[in-house]
Amino acid sequence: MKSPIAKVRKHIRSNLFFVEMIIVLLFFSIASAVILRSFAASDRLAKESRRIESMAFLAQSAAEIYSGTADISETAEKLLSGKPYTYNEYPDGSQEISFSMDTETTVRLRESSEIYAGGPLKILEISFSDGSGGILYETKTGAYFPERTVTDSERQ
Amino acid sequence: MNGSENKRPAGIGTGYLSIMMIFVVLCMTMLAALSYSAASAEKGFSLKSGEYTAEYYAADLEANRTLAEIDGIAAEYSDYADLSFISEIEEMEGMELKQLPDSIEISWLTPINDRQSISSSVRYSGGGYVITEWRTVLTSDTESKPLNVWSGE
Numbered sequence: 382m383k384s385p386i387a388k389v390r391k392h393i394r395s396n397l398f399f400v401e402m403i404i405v406l407l408f409f410s411i412a413s414a415v416i417l418r419s420f421a422a423s424d425r426l427a428k429e430s431r432r433i434e435s436m437a438f439l440a441q442s443a444a445e446i447y448s449g450t451a452d453i454s455e456t457a458e459k460l461l462s463g464k465p466y467t468y469n470e471y472p473d474g475s476q477e478i479s480f481s482m483d484t485e486t487t488v489r490l491r492e493s494s495e496i497y498a499g500g501p502l503k504i505l506e507i508s509f510s511d512g513s514g515g516i517l518y519e520t521k522t523g524a525y526f527p528e529r530t531v532t533d534s535e536r537q
Numbered sequence: 538m539n540g541s542e543n544k545r546p547a548g549i550g551t552g553y554l555s556i557m558m559i560f561v562v563l564c565m566t567m568l569a570a571l572s573y574s575a576a577s578a579e580k581g582f583s584l585k586s587g588e589y590t591a592e593y594y595a596a597d598l599e600a601n602r603t604l605a606e607i608d609g610i611a612a613e614y615s616d617y618a619d620l621s622f623i624s625e626i627e628e629m630e631g632m633e634l635k636q637l638p639d640s641i642e643i644s645w646l647t648p649i650n651d652r653q654s655i656s657s658s659v660r661y662s663g664g665g666y667v668i669t670e671w672r673t674v675l676t677s678d679t680e681s682k683p684l685n686v687w688s689g690e
Contacts, residue, residue, distance in 0.1 A: 426576035498609035523598035
């Protein structure tokens with residue numbers, strides 16, 4: 382049979398253990414909440430950087446195709462390879478093609494011209510906007526194909 | 538002396554949980570900090586890369602605009618060795634002219650940013666032009682500057 386003092390000691394130890402466990406669980410849950418928020422922020426940053434990269438790659442592809450074709454429709458055909466897009470023509474002669482890059486991002490390609498004595502300089506504006514219409518990324522490129530005879534160009 | 542009184546209690550003793558918790562929280566904090574800094578650096582790199590792409594194509598457009606201006610002047614002349622043509626080109630800012638036996642070469646730089654430019658050259662002969670150069674070049678002398686490190690003296 383155990384003595385009453387041993388029983389009290391065991392009881393105190395057991396209580397101390399439970400108090401410690403409660404403190405540990407409390408602290409651990411607070412720390413976990415903070416750490417999980419940090420992981421969520423990292424995930425959001427990674428998604429944002431992937432989105433920026435995708436936009437830059439798509440803009441680069443469009444610019445490269447356009448510099449070789451100087452035609453907005455051909456650029457869209459080659460860029461989208463058969464996927465649907467919306468075509469608009471404006472009274473000032475500029476043309477616009479828009480399509481969705483993903484569920485949140487809309488891409489707009491707008492072509493305009495500057496007339497020079499040798500021929501037109503065609504300009505393609507590439508812009509990416511979110512659902513609210515805010516511009517996320519934009520760039521411009523141009524292609525000059527003179528109307529008169531020009532020997533084959535060699536770009537390096 | 539009674540041996541049973543010195544026996545340690547079975548199970549987890551007081552303090553072990555705290556130590557384990559500190560270790561786990563430290564590990565998780567380190568992982569979270571590392572993942573956040575990696576994601577932040579990746580975003581910074583993506584932003585810079587995207588910015589550079591936009592800058593490059595904006596400079597490419599400007600270089601094309603200059604080419605269109607030059608070609609607009611050239612369209613009015615049948616002979617590229619004409620002194621009026623040469624003087625008109627020379628009046629344009631940043632143009633370099635090189636007269637060759639049967640042609641004329643015009644070169645110009647279009648800045649992309651404070652370190653790089655697009656170097657373009659066109660050669661006019663006979664019926665039109667040939668682009669002889671269209672490439673990115675370094676314009677700042679950052680490469681030739683030595684690193685500011687301790688030399689051991």
